[in-house]
Amino acid sequence: MAETEPSMIDVGARLAAEALIVDVDGFEGPLDVLLMLSRTQKVDLRQISVLALAEQYLSFIDKARDLRIELAADYLVMAAWLAFLKSRLLLPPDPEEEGPSGEELAAHLAFQLERLQAMREAAAQLMARDQLGRDFFARGITEDVTRVRRVSYTATLLDLMQGYARLRTKDDFRPFVMDRDAVFTMEEALARMRPLLGFAGGWTDILSYLPEGFTTDPARRRSATASTFAASLELVKEGHAELRQGDTFAPIQIRRKEGRDG
Amino acid sequence: MAETTTEPGEESLFDAPPMGEQERMVEAILFASAEPVSVRDLAGRMPHGADPAEALVHLRKRYEGRGVQVVKVGDGWAIRTAADLGFLMQKETVETRKLSRAAIETLAIIAYHQPVTRAEIEEIRGVSVSRGTIDQLLDMEWIRFGRRKMTPGRPVTFVVTEGFLDHFGLESARDLPGLKELRAAGLLDNRPPPGLGAASDEDEDDDQDDMFEDG
């Protein structure tokens, strides 16, 4: 297994330990130090002697202390834990003792080292891949997708008729509603809606049936809206129309019910 | 990645890479460059002895009829989307809006009084008709130019289109509800407005004559 001379290991370990001491900042934590030390054993990580590794680490910490190098708490915690592990591994197992055995703990440490080593190698393989912007390239001249907004205008026949009627009555015709107060009765709404319903075709917002002169003034608009709504319900009750509303507060739409003689 | 790649080691110092390889190089450079690249720049970037001009001829041919084209832009060469596929670079969103009151009224006048001139529309509306309103209706293809009026200045007229009839579910402009029906529908007062006859059916022409001869 260890084909090198014992003295060689010592030399190697010493050199490694010295390198550590000079450059302790270069390590990424105690696990990194352990991984470094484990290389001196020159064996597969799966066959590593955790006991020997623990001893190497503890001597590394001792040396660092001798040289009065300040070590981060992590390193000392690891040292304490390895000292504990070492005692577990050396002493016969106490049947009273709870918790994992020394072998289990050592196996886990070996696993951690192997896993870290594997991640290092994977990282190196990843970084060795061809990379975008270095080895292969994306399109230099890109064409953005331009968003074209197209507005489509619509109108209904009823809009057209109301528009035309508005023009024809502008000068000399005052809508009869203008002479009354701000009340538009349900009877008036019914009388207005009955003939118009046939022209609207499909679903139409009931608000489009509000009479001329009742759409701007809030009081008039309220009255007309209420009576138009009541009239719509009446028409539905009579079986002449259908109502629908897509959502709460969405426009209420009406259309003539097909197949019924108005 | 590409099996056709020649080993760099196989190239002697003065042998240019095979033409197929040069074509690949030009293709990659044109693709990745942020600006069109001149033949001179291509030559500067390609191995010694390469002939980018010839490679461009081959590459251009290869892209003939493809979704992108190798085109000359000023002194340089670039890869661009084929002209007929420009529409793929646009995303259209359609927004439905109600036609403005001015447009509805103008449209109604044209529908009821066609063929009608702009001056006549303004006469009926009592306000001038903006160019934009007419343009909008023309754009929507709901109105089109009719024949010119045989009056002084020979003004153009407007008439409604098939598209208009389709949209409003009418067989012909004659199916528009006449004044009688508007009145029955409660949209017009019962007493006929003085001077205006029923703007429907055969009366229509007369109406217009009446209306506009006086005006």
Next chain:
Amino acid sequence: MAETTTEPGEESLFDAPPMGEQERMVEAILFASAEPVSVRDLAGRMPHGADPAEALVHLRKRYEGRGVQVVKVGDGWAIRTAADLGFLMQKETVETRKLSRAAIETLAIIAYHQPVTRAEIEEIRGVSVSRGTIDQLLDMEWIRFGRRKMTPGRPVTFVVTEGFLDHFGLESARDLPGLKELRAAGLLDNRPPPGLGAASDEDEDDDQDDMFEDG
């Protein structure tokens, strides 16, 4: 320009354009974009009934061995120059921020163990992960937050992004180098330290499923 172009008028509303034409369209869209485009986005931009997935198969084949390649990146498709021609592109080379050793390791751990929590990354590296390292990877858009773990505290997880796959030329996280070997060796198992109980045994399967669902 292109003889293969069909007249738009010849296409009926529901007939997709011929496959050759669809291939041109996919080609144009992929060339126009620096970012990978998903099959779904392609379909959204192409005429109704088009089958971009099939067109991609043809297009990919067409560009085999050429100077640019059609590559799959996560859910998307992109055109990239062939890696062997990188030497021509010194001008386009982007200097990426040099990543620290900690950042590179953290990135690899996230890629191979995703979705992975910060505590798990720290367990693997044996050292705490600085906020700056995670922030840098998030900034580069190589990692993003995944969904929370169903363990006490519901910690957030990290996963790699499509940008990561794109940068390293990977079709999916499944194509990470050595992934199979690492998994077979049990080195990607979530093995808790002994004595802490097997709190995350059931999670383990989920982890792996996640990886393949997301990949």
